[in-house]
Amino acid sequence: MMADAARYNVDRGAQIIDINMGCPAKKICNVMAGSALLRDEPLVAEILEAVVRAVPATPVTLKIRTGWDRENRNALRILKIAEESGVRALAMHGRTRACGYGGEAEYETIKQVKAAARIPVIANGDIDSPEKARAVLASTGADAVMIGRAAQGRPWLFREIEHFLNTGSHMLPPPVSEIREVLLDHLDDVYLFYGRQAGVGIARKHISWYTRGLPGSAFFRHHMNQLPTVEQQRRAVNEFFLALSDDNERLPATSQPEVATGDTPCEELAA
Template identity: 60%
Template structure:
C-alpha cells in the first residue's frame, strides 16, 4: 500500500471506522530519511493516535536506528514489514524476502525490539504465509517473534511467490493464531462485511486488516464494524456524502503534496472512487488530462452532482459491478 496509505488516506479511513492505520513503508536507509518522499511518508501532522510507522530494511542495526529515528518523530508503534511482495523491495531482500532467511529475519526483529524497549514502544510484525507454497514458515517465524517480544502479528494469506494472484488461504493464519498468545490479525481478500465475518470465524484471529479493498471505498470499515456488531448491513453512503468526503480528501491530499505532484497522484484515488460507477471510466479518462487542482475538484463535483440526479446512494460493493455493466450495456444499445 505504499503510495496509497499516506496521511490524508489514513485519516479518512480512521474517520470512517478503521480502528487502526499503519503508515506507508518507510525505508531504514539513513541516507534517504531527509528526502521529500520519505518525509511525506512519515508525516503524521494532526493525525489521531496511535501513530504506527512501518519500517523496512535488510540490516539489523539500520532497522534499529530507523525505529529510534521514527520514535523521536512521534511513532507510538513500530511495525516491521516482512510482507511486501514488490520486486523492488524483495530484490533487496527486504519485505517478504526476509522470510527466506529466518536467521536474518530474527536478527532484525530482535534488534528492533531492543531499540524500542527502553522507550516502551511496542513492536508489531506483518508477514506472509511463507516465501513459496513449499516453504510456509509463518508459524515458525511468528513463534520466534513472540519469544523475543513482538506484541502483535499480522499475516497475509498468500506467499511471496503468489504476490496478489490467486485466492488468499486462511488455514495458515489459523495455525499462527493457535500457536501464539499475542494478538493475531488476518489479512487478504477481505472485501465485504460477510467476508470479514467468515475470515474471523475461520482463523480465530483477534482482528482483520483491510488494504486494497479500501481503495476508493474507505467506508468499508464502518460497514464491516456495523455488520459484525449487529449482523445487519449499514446503508451505503449518500452520493452527497461521497462528494463531500472525496473533495475533503483531495484538499488534504494537495496540502501534503505540491500542486504538480498532488494533482497527478490524486488521479489514482479519484479513479478508484469512481471507476465502477456509471460513466466512471469515461470521466476518469477525461479527468486524467487535467493539470490544475481547482479544475480537478470542479470536475469531480460536476460528475457527482450529475450522478446524484439519478441515484441517492453509492451502490454497495456487491452492487457496483452489476450497475456499471448495466450502464455499459445501455450505452452499447444506444
Template identity: 65%
Template sequence: MSKVSASVQIGPYKLKNNLVVAPMAGVTDRPFRMLCKKLGAGLAVSEMVTSNSLLYGSAKTLRRANHEGEVEPISVQIAGADPKMMAEAAKHNVDNGAQIIDINMGCPAKKICNVMAGSALLKDEPLVSQILKAVVAAVDVPVTLKIRTGWDKNNRNAVAVARMAEDIGVQALAMHGRTRACLYNGDAEYDTIAAVKQAIKIPLIANGDITTPEKAKFVLEYTQADAVMIGRAAQGRPWIFREIAHFLETGEHLPPPEVSEIHQVMLDHVQDLYDFYGELTGMRVARKHISWYTKGLKDSANFRHHMNQLQTVDEQQAAISQFFSQLLQHDQRLQYVPETESSDDQAMAA
C-alpha cells in the same frame, strides 16, 4: 462480547475495534490514514519507510514520517535487511512520533525483495531473528511484524517465524494469507493463518481478500484471528470500516453511502492531499483516489479518462463537482455497476 467485535491490545494501546488499515505503498499516506480512522478503522499503519539512513532527509521520507494531527496510536512500518540499520530506523521514527514500530516482512514487490527485504527475509530465519531482536531492543514502544505464509508453497514457515517473533518480544503479528511467490494471485490461505493463531498468544491480524463485511466476519471466525486488516478494498471505499464494524456488532448492513456523502468525502480527501503534498503533487496523487472513488459509478469510465488529462487543481475540482451533480440527478444512493478491474487499479499492499 463476541469474538468478532472484540477490541485489540497492542502494548499499552487498546484499539477502538479490531479493524486495521493495511500499509500500502503510495496509498496509506497521512490523509488516507486519517480518513480511514475517521470512518471506523481502529488502527492505520503507515506506508513503508526505508531503513536507509541516507534517505531520512528526503522530502518523501519526511512526508511519510509526518503524523501531525493523526489519531493515536501512530504505527510506522519500516523495511530493510540490516539489523543495525533497522534498529536505527526504529529509533529515528520513535523520535519523530511513532508509537508502534511495524516491521515489513510481507511486501512481495521485486524492488524490495531484490535487496532481501520484505517477504524475501522469510527465506533467512536467522536474519529474521537478528532483525527482530535489534529492533525490539532499540525502542521502548511496541514492535509489531507483518509477514506472509512463507516464501513459496513448498516453504511455508509462518508458524516458525510467528513463534520466534513472540519469543523475541514482538507484540502483535499481521499476516497476509499468501506466500511471496503468490504475490496477490489465487485465494488467501486462511488455514495457515488459523494454524499460526493456534501457535501464539500475541494478537494476530488476518489480511488478504477481505472485501465485504461478511468476509471479515468469516475470516475472524474461521481463523480465530484477533483482528482483520483491510488493504485494497478500502481504496475509494474508506467507509468499508464503518460498514464492517456495524455488521460485526449487529449482523445487519448499513445502507450504502449517499452520493452527496461520497462527493463530500472525496472533496475533503482531495483538499487534504493538496494541503499535504502541495497543489501540483497533490493533484497528481489525487487522480488515483478519484479513480477508485468513482469506479463502478454510472458513466465513470469517461470521467476517469478525462480526469487524467487535467493539469490544475481548479480543473480537477470542477470536474469532480460536475460528475457528482450529474450523478445526483439519477439517484441519491450509491449505485455501483460492475466494471472490469485492470491491473493498473491495484496498488501494491505492503
C-alpha cells in the same frame, strides 16, 4: 539501521512501529527486504530484537506472508521468533511471496498460526465485504482483520464491516454528499503530501477507485485524466458527485470488480 529508523520515528511521534516483511516487490526482495527476509530466520530474529530494544515504550508489530513459497511456509517459526523478540501483534497475508497477488489468499496457515500464538493475530488477504470479514474471522479464529485493496476508493468499508459484525445487518450505502466531501478532503491531503503537481497525477488513481462502476464514470474518468491542475481536477470531481446526487441520495449499486484477480488458487501458483 531498522533500529535507528524505529527510534527516529518514535522521536517524531510514532505510536507504533509496524515492520513489513510481506512486500513481494522485486526491487524490495532483491535487497533482502520485505518478504525476502522470511528466508533468513536468524536475520528476522536479529532485526526484531534490535527494533524492540530500540523503542522499549512503543509497541512493535510485524506483518508477514505465509512464507517465501509453498515449500517454505515458515509462518509458525516466524511467529515464535516474533513472540520471543517481544513483538506485540502479527498480521498475516494469506499468500506466499511466490504467489505475489495472484490466485486467492488461503486462510488455513493463518488458522494454524493463530492456534499457536500468544500474541494477537490479524488476518489479511482478499477481504472485500462484511460477509468475507466475518467468514475469515470465524475460519481462522483471528483477533482482527486487515484490509488493503478493497478499501481503495471505499473507505466506508470499515464501518460497514464493524456494523455487520455487531448487528448482522447491512448499513445503508453512504450518502453521495458524504462521498463527495470525503473524496475532496482526501484529494486535499494528497496535494498537500505530494505537492500540487505530483499530487494531481497520484490523485487520478484514487478518483478512479472512488468512481469505479458509477453511472457515467468511464466518460468522467477519461475527461478527468486530462485535467492538469488541482483546481480543474477538484472542480470536475465536485461536479461529478453533485450531478450524481441529483438522482441518487445514496451511492447507487455498482458493478465493482472483485478485488482478487484470476481464479488460480494460491497453492497452484506457488507450485
